[in-house]
Amino acid sequence: MSALILTSVLGVLLLYLGLFGQKKLLVPVGVLGLLAAIGLFVMDRSINVPMFAHMVSFDRAGWLFSCGMLVVTVLIFLFGADYYARQEENVAEQYALMIFSLTGALLLTSYTNLLMLFLGIEILSIPLYIMAGGKRDSMRSSEASFKYFLLGSFASAFLLMGIALIYGVAASFDLGVVKEVALRQLVQPDILFTLGCFFVAIGLSFKVAAAPFHFWSPDVYEGSPTLITAFMSTVVKMAAFIGLYRFVGITQMPPTLGKALLVMTIFTLMIGNIVALRQSHFKRLMAYSSIAHSGFLLMAVLSQAPNTAQVLFYYTFTYSLATVGLFILMTLAKRAANGDEHIRIFRGLFRAKPWLGVVMLLLMLSLAGIPLTAGFVAKYQIFLLAIGADLIKTTVFAVLMALVGIYYYAVVIREAFTPSEEAPALVVSPVNLLLISVCGISVVLFGLLPGYLQ
Amino acid sequence: MEGMMTAIRVIPLEHYIVLSFILFSIGMAGALFRRNTIIILMCLELMFNSVNLLLAAFSAHHSDPGGQVFVFFIMLVAAAEVTVGLAILVMMKRNVDSVDINQLNRLKW
Numbered sequence: 001m002s003a004l005i006l007t008s009v010l011g012v013l014l015l016y017l018g019l020f021g022q023k024k025l026l027v028p029v030g031v032l033g034l035l036a037a038i039g040l041f042v043m044d045r046s047i048n049v050p051m052f053a054h055m056v057s058f059d060r061a062g063w064l065f066s067c068g069m070l071v072v073t074v075l076i077f078l079f080g081a082d083y084y085a086r087q088e089e090n091v092a093e094q095y096a097l098m099i100f101s102l103t104g105a106l107l108l109t110s111y112t113n114l115l116m117l118f119l120g121i122e123i124l125s126i127p128l129y130i131m132a133g134g135k136r137d138s139m140r141s142s143e144a145s146f147k148y149f150l151l152g153s154f155a156s157a158f159l160l161m162g163i164a165l166i167y168g169v170a171a172s173f174d175l176g177v178v179k180e181v182a183l184r185q186l187v188q189p190d191i192l193f194t195l196g197c198f199f200v201a202i203g204l205s206f207k208v209a210a211a212p213f214h215f216w217s218p219d220v221y222e223g224s225p226t227l228i229t230a231f232m233s234t235v236v237k238m239a240a241f242i243g244l245y246r247f248v249g250i251t252q253m254p255p256t257l258g259k260a261l262l263v264m265t266i267f268t269l270m271i272g273n274i275v276a277l278r279q280s281h282f283k284r285l286m287a288y289s290s291i292a293h294s295g296f297l298l299m300a301v302l303s304q305a306p307n308t309a310q311v312l313f314y315y316t317f318t319y320s321l322a323t324v325g326l327f328i329l330m331t332l333a334k335r336a337a338n339g340d341e342h343i344r345i346f347r348g349l350f351r352a353k354p355w356l357g358v359v360m361l362l363l364m365l366s367l368a369g370i371p372l373t374a375g376f377v378a379k380y381q382i383f384l385l386a387i388g389a390d391l392i393k394t395t396v397f398a399v400l401m402a403l404v405g406i407y408y409y410a411v412v413i414r415e416a417f418t419p420s421e422e423a424p425a426l427v428v429s430p431v432n433l434l435l436i437s438v439c440g441i442s443v444v445l446f447g448l449l450p451g452y453l454q
Numbered sequence: 455m456e457g458m459m460t461a462i463r464v465i466p467l468e469h470y471i472v473l474s475f476i477l478f479s480i481g482m483a484g485a486l487f488r489r490n491t492i493i494i495l496m497c498l499e500l501m502f503n504s505v506n507l508l509l510a511a512f513s514a515h516h517s518d519p520g521g522q523v524f525v526f527f528i529m530l531v532a533a534a535e536v537t538v539g540l541a542i543l544v545m546m547k548r549n550v551d552s553v554d555i556n557q558l559n560r561l562k563w
Contacts, residue, residue, distance in 0.1 A: 126538055
């Protein structure tokens with residue numbers, strides 16, 4: 001609770017630091033503030049205590065997700081120290097917006113009222129629209145920003161319509177009441193309630209980039225500044241998934257909604273993995289890979305077993321670690337290649353910097369789900385959940401798609417290990433080296449000792 | 455206020471639901487098919503407002519003030535969203551000198 005207040009104040013504080021031109025202080029203050037917020041979460045442990053007039057309550061899953069998102073944001077902030085080193089203007093705003101967005105994400109982990117679901121999504125999204133347009137004179141960036149804005153608002157309208165319909169049946173926004181109504185719906189279905197659940201699910205699946213509502217994500221990932229892409233594909237994904245998971249849990253999943261989500265899962269797995277095969281632009285590849293991962297996560301959401309939240313957390317957190325590491329590596333390689341974003345920029349990476357090459361291999365293997373990395377344990381747990389929920393055919397399909405996915409990760413690995421005539425002139429700052437190493441090592445460690453994240 | 459609530463309740467709830475759905479669909483069709491970005495922004499606003507209408511109607515029929523409070527939040531968020539949207543639009547206009555959505559074609563697979 002105090003952590004929520006702390007993060008909102010931290011954002012304002014960063015804005016003031018920017019106003020007084022203290023660019024050097026931004027990252028230290030931001031990281032200290034975020035660490036303090038993690039500390040407050042760890043100390044607080046007021047689990048399942050309703051706060052803010054029954055609007056918010058952190059359960060065990062919400063607590064885990066909040067801490068995870070704060071940790072990932074710390075990593076991204078540290079990455080920003082180097083990323084924004086050459087930029088003089090509007091740096092404070094970028095950090096502040098990221099913190100504001102994080103506050104919305106924290107609300108999504110813990111809402112107990114549909115109003116908070118809506119506000120959380122909006123507080124998460126509105127700063128993101130601005131951040132996506134962070135490179136003001138780049139056409140691609142403003143295009144990404146505008147596309148994200150249009151589709152984001154469009155999705156919000158669906159979410160709102162859904163909330164209004166649910167309110168029409170339940171006469172309350174409180175999730176406790178909605179849950180009771182949903183239980184009654186299992187006996188006597190009401191078309192308005194089912195429709196409302198559908199609309200909210202559509203609104204949320206825009207945010208998690210599930211097919212057929214995924215088309216914005218490759219464009220937005222490509223156009224946005226890399227730091228923001230890293231934020232979008234990690235923290236935002238975690239927040240959207242815990243939000244969706246909580247909502248689907250509350251509605252008790254009417255059979256029609258369950259079927260629709262199942263179809264969506266299959267489409268997402270297929271489109272993500274198959275379209276990624278023909279991508280040679282690294283950020284778009286990562287976008288399709290992120291869509292594919294959404295498919296696996298949706299399978300977990302569908303299962304609704306008691307330990308689903310832990311599995312979701314383990315999956316999204318290890319995925320975030322790998323993704324942040326890869327985007328840092330990409331930024332370094334992109335600089336050496338004068339702004340190119342094709343995957344050929346990684347050619348000769350292993351020859352030039354053997355350690356970076358090894359870490360890249362580890363991160364890619366984790367995303368692909370090869371044993372001994374965290375990605376494997378995560379996928380394995382999801383398949384177990386899906387089998388437990390009687391989704392045998394979907395599981396077989398997902399395993400096949402995971403095998404297809406290994407190919408496009410292998411293509412990138414091959415680039416990194418192919419020697420090139422001229423080795424890329426990579427300049428690695430100590431902070432970035434530390435971050436990349438932390439990501440690489442933790443992905444293996446969590447793969448060997450998955451118990452530590454649950 | 456109470457007079458207003460009874461006035462809203464005179465019309466059956468179904469009429470409000472149908473009207474909101476019609477407005478929502480008009481907004482949705484406009485957002486999907488119009489090419490001028492400013493019109494698209496207006497259509498998005500129409501979608502939000504159809505939800506506002508529905509919430510106000512439900513609120514009056516349930517005699518529960520929660521729905522009307524929600525409407526205030528939607529108005530607030532919609533204002534914030536349009537502010538950001540227009541700012542992005544101005545930024546885009548400076549870069550491509552047009553507000554036609556077909557200009558948004560640089561990012562493609």
